[in-house]
Amino acid sequence: MxxxxxxxxxxxxxxxxxxxxxxxxxxxxxxxxxxxxxxxxxxxxxxxxxxxxxxxxxxxxxxxxxxxxxxxxxLVQPQYEQMTVTATAYNSLKGQTDDSPCIAARGYNLCEANMENVIAANFLPMGTKIIVPELHGDQVFTVVDRMNSRYSKYCSDTECRLDFWMREYSDARKFGKQTVDIIVLSRPE
Known part of the structure; x- marks a missing residue:
């Protein structure tokens, strides 16, 4: 130079x-x-x-x-909460929801978004992100809806319950009621 x-x-x-x-x-x-x-x-x-x-x-x-x-x-790895829950599925039908079947409790429009990545759960805060490895691999689900009040906010001694939203009624019927392990990735602050 x-x-x-x-x-x-x-x-x-x-x-x-x-x-x-x-x-x-x-x-x-x-x-x-x-x-x-x-x-x-x-x-x-x-x-x-x-x-x-x-x-x-x-x-x-x-x-x-x-x-x-x-x-x-x-090298410390984050610790995630794991739990066994009873899982069912639901659709945006008046018989399964309130009088606005497409609008989740958080205001999210399920029918418009048409994404099967949301769940309803009373025992987890809104916005909580989970995965269900045995059913859906690493697909992340977000709590945007609430279940009927008969499924209490807290897990009972026998079960915690959550609902997967599905587009098709036949898919929800086929899913039925299953016991699955979930991993809670994050809870809102």
């Missing part, structure tokens, strides 16, 4: 060079790179520590203890 002493360059040449540079584009590209770097650091935080080994009272070095502490905390 060759460096130029700006004192040796005539002013006219510097002005023409400055005019040829697209300053808006240069600033825009630099800003984007800066934002990308900030996002990368936010998503992938980097912690660097440099320390010389120093023996402590019990003969182990402090650096080894720090590495062990970081290693053990970095």
């Amino acid at each position: 060759k460096f130029i002493n700006l004192d040796d360059v005539p002013i006219r040449k510097l002005r023409s060079l400055a005019k040829r540079i697209n300053w808006k584009k240069l600033f825009s590209v630099a800003s984007m790179k800066g934002i990308a770097l900030l996002l990368a650091l936010a998503v992938f935080p980097i912690q660097l520590a440099v320390a010389e080994p120093s023996a402590n009272a019990n003969g182990t070095d402090a650096l080894s203890e720090r590495v062990a502490l970081v290693s053990s905390t970095a």
Whole structure:
């Protein structure tokens, strides 16, 4: 790379060079790179520590203890609540719901969305996300509706109950009543 002493360059040449540079584009590209770097650091935080080994009272070095502490905390997996529930299915029919069969308790329009990824449950808060691995693999279901009040808000000693919303009446009949294991991924704050 060759460096130029700006004192040796005539002013006219510097002005023409400055005019040829697209300053808006240069600033825009630099800003984007800066934002990308900030996002990368936010998503992938980097912690660097440099320390010389120093023996402590019990003969182990402090650096080894720090590495062990970081290693053990970095690999902690989130713990999800698992439970066994009784599952049934329902449709948007007046005989199975209230007088507005397409509108869930949370205001979600089941018929318009036409997505079989919602459940009704009284024992879970609205917005709770679950999976049912044995039936649906890793498909995520969200609590957007409530069941009839006879299915209490709390699980009884014998069962907790939830309802899968299904488009077709025949699919809900075929589903019947099953005992399944669910995994609660998240509950709203």
